[in-house]
Amino acid sequence: MAAVAAIVVLLSPVAAGWTILVVELVLLGVAVGDAFSAPAPGRVDVERELPGVLPLDGEGEVAWRVRNPSTRRLTVWIADELAPSLHPTTRRARLSLPANGRVTATTGLRPSRRGRFTPTELTVRVEGPLGLGARQRRRQLPGVLRVYPPFKSRQEAELRIDRARILEVGLRSARGQGGGTEFDALREYGVDDESRRIDWAATARTTKVIVRTYRAERNQTVLLLLDAGRTMAGQVDGVPRLDHALDAVMMLTAVATRLGDRAGLVAFDESVRAVVGPGHARGQLGRVTEAMYTLEPRLVESNYRGAFTHTLARFRRRALLVLLTDLSEAPVEESLLPALPLVARDHLAVIAGIRDPQVDEWAAAVPANAGEAYRTAAAIEALEARRRTVARLRGLGATVIDAPPGRLAPQLADAYLHLKATGRL
């Protein structure tokens, strides 16, 4: 409109400076009048509906419900405090509200970062009837959106749970490889049963040959110690090591609790940051996820001794202690190796590290130039140091899993199932 006023000035018979002043004053008056004829933004009812929980890289939707308090059509703009990493389709919306009407607008979300998001501020702008002026105000509308880590190994977990249950059923009918050690029941001998399982006392009491059946022990404790220190910040396959570890924690928790064991969590860096007591209720996976979804690696040295001491003080029962950390030589040598005997004496220790496929690739590459040759040497040296570290940890009685992303969680679950089946727990 101000530009159109230039034509008015151009055609004006009076070419004086005050003509512009008059034009501007008229424009200003119209714009201010238009703005104040719009209802105050505080009167416009706005509600926000968040999805509550979303998995990382999942999709969700935010809905804004806006009600027009006035008796004439209203144009309202809203802008929500949606973080960039939520990747909203848009965080602003223009709504045309009928008189006393209600309109709902939505926008899609696809979070690329896990954690707790608390969009609070919602800006409301109400346009005047002519669209020349507007009134704007910030409203406080607190909301919470939790973005959980993606449970990428869910299918692997289900596979292992099913396999373990089938194996357990098989154990009841015929002794298979390994097997549990907890007495389950007596039944009649079958052709596939081992003769050493025959219960001679029971057989003597009946006319049939009776065998003992066993099942895997239940209600055992699996404690997951999650390192969230500086070494877990490094990205492997574009994701921090910590996130790969979270996936392993979720898988092991799911498998252990579904098989009747109790799983708990201790997350730590230089101090203990989260604790979930062991449990096997249906919601245990949710509790563990809830405790660790906000965890971000901190650039501090991890205090293994402190974490072990805390764990031993709180949970005295023999348990499978699974430590998820990085197997870098220096921190393991300086901190983990001296502290490991604390837990290795009374508990079964499993140490899991995320192996970087990039380093493996560099070590196996045929160098084409000097830079690549030196890098290959550095990669071979790093892998050798890692091998020595793993050997030392194994020497102290720990089971060590050094697996690349995607394989860590399944291998850890397999190790747990193996230890359980062999009765070492």
Next chain:
Amino acid sequence: MTRTRRWLPWMVIAAGIVLAVAIAGGGGNDTGRSYDPTSTSTGGTKALVDSLRALDVDVTVDDSAPTPRTTALLVLVDGMSDAQRRAISAWTDAGGTLVVADPDSPLNPFRAARPSILGAVQRDLDRHCDVAALRQVGHVVVPAANLLRVRPPATGCFTSGADAWLVTQPEGRGTLVVLGDAGPFTNESLGDADNGLLAVTLLAPTPSARVQVLPLPVPGGGHKTLGDLVSPNIKLALVQLAIAFVLYALWRSRRLGRPVLEPKPVQIAGSELVAAVGRLLQRGHARGRAVEVLRDGARRAIAQRLGLPPDASVRTVADAAAARTTRSADDIAAALAGPEPADDRALVAAAQEAEALIREVRDAV
């Protein structure tokens, strides 16, 4: 054919430009500019000069300062400097008759009357004044009808309402005559009504008169700036546009919702340490250490492949590998424990050799 069609429009445009340039550029010395006293075009004023000369009036067309013998000076378009104007004013005060036909000239003390839509049409104006020198002139035809505000003690003639096309007032011992425009003196209009008579009456009331007509300023010359040439309305409209832009910028600058800040997670590759160590080795020219690591790695890989302990000696590994491959034990031993490379090129060759050996053993086993 297609190519010809494609170029045809451009050729037509080019021909049109050439034709336009020829037409505009042709015509010899006739500039075709409005009010040009040397132009015979309809807008020129050469007929006025020739008419005066036909009446044996001494007429000169030049831009020099008028001499005391000059009785009348006609300014058709003012492109003069301030110094020239001062000289002309002094000459007028000394008794000359200055006829200014350019209402935008600083020599014109009268404001232009407010233009109206009717001003765009031809007007036939009667004298309506009692100036003795103009008594012979009844009415003139003024094509553009640019009128002036008459301000006492000036006298307005050929009036329309309170405004006049011709305004005159004494200046010292001379006379200043300001015309709304020089339209009636053009070749096209000089013969209309009493336009020619008015010109002669104003400029050469007596045969002994000496008239000087100022030529048009050279195109691109003159002393007017671009700002002077732009109409005040256009200037104000431009100012208004600037204000509109500022208002638009202010309107757009009001952000709808504040920027949302969030902590950025640490972005460092887990393999960065290895890459950094590699760069340090290269910068320190640690070829000996690098080749030792590469060869030792190859020895371990081959030993593992052949079922030997990881700490098996080079000779043991070489002998075992030689038994499985076409290479000799000495050749393999040299690849696994040769001298330190002399330069980086030798290091690359040693690394490639070690890797080739690993692959050969792997393929053989």
